[in-house]
Amino acid sequence: MSKKIILATLVAVPFLTSTIPAHADGAYRAKAIAVIKNDFQPRGQADLDRLAEDGVHAICNRTGNTPPEGIAKVLEADQLAEVKYPADGKLMGDWKAGEKLAQSGRGFTWSDKPGLPVGGNCYNCHQISPKEKSFGTIGPSLYQFGKLRGNTAEIQKYVYSKIYNAKAFNLCSEMPRFGRVGALGEKQIKDLVALLLDPESPVNK
Ligand code: HEC
Structure with missing residues (x-):
């Protein structure tokens, strides 16, 4: 569990800026970010670029995660257009390896070896396999996901894309953009x- 907490903290760092109230602009925001930068020291691969906002963070942070719907739709489409799909066209791998990744919160700390794979940390926010009793509830339960939603090419593409870039479907999603930020590879x-959709996965038993 402690390993999960380590990555959860790191994943949460970019969102520290989102805890600054939406109306707090200009000088106040700059002051708050200066305090954060002062408190977090760069070390190894754990650099302060993790505090940098991109355009999506900027609009979510400044609107209290409720950007105008028309703008959110356009930016979600931009995020979706960036998703890179596997060249072999196969979107399902090995659910057992998926379960290990979902369990692991290891990676991206200064003392970790740089490079993939890092953990997916999924249980920190989701219920998934019924065997794991320790899970967070920030995200919805994914237990029986394939059983409930099916295993069609369309749903496989949705799940692949959602894990690659959650903000392609919900602009101010709290779920990390695993593929886009290079935390998880193809x-x-x-x-x-496969963990979520394979009929053999314990998720769908
Ligand atoms: C920091 C919390 C967090 C983490 C970590 C996280 N998620 Fe999520 N996830 C969410 C939230 C919140 C939602 C629902 C809101 C949304 O769609 O963005 C969600 C939604 C989803 C959905 C869509 C569910 C649906 O009904 O369509 C899938 C699939 C999913 N997550 C898979 C994963 C997987 C796989 C991992 C690990 C690689 C993961 N999530 C890690 C927070 C998280």
Whole structure:
């Protein structure tokens, strides 16, 4: 569990800026970010670029996660257009490897070896396999996901894309953009798709 907490903290760092109230602009925001930058020291791969906002963070942070719907739709489409799909066209891998990744919160700390694979940390926010009793509830339960939603090409593409970039479907999603930020590669995302959709996965038993 402690490993999960380590990555959860890191994943949460970019969202520290989102805890600054939406109306707090200009000088106040700059002051708050200066305090954060002062408190977090760069070390190894754990650099302060993790505090940087991109355009999506900027609009979500400044609107209290409720950007105008028309703008959110356009930006979601931009995020979706960036998703890179596997060249072999296969979106499902090995659910057993997916379960290990979902369990692991290891990676991206200064003392971790840089490079993939890092953990997916999924249980921190989701119920998934019924065997794991320790899970967070920030996200919805994914237990029986494939049983309930099916295993069609369309649903496989949705799950692959959602893991690659959750903000492509919900602009101010709290779920990390695993593929986009390079936390999970093609193989890892395929294995997680299998964890959720493979009829043999304990998720769907
Ligand atoms: C920091 C919390 C967090 C983490 C970590 C996280 N998620 Fe999520 N996830 C969410 C939230 C919140 C939602 C629902 C809101 C949304 O769609 O963005 C969600 C939604 C989803 C959905 C869509 C569910 C649906 O009904 O369509 C899938 C699939 C999913 N997550 C898979 C994963 C997988 C796989 C992992 C691990 C690689 C993961 N999530 C890690 C927070 C998280």
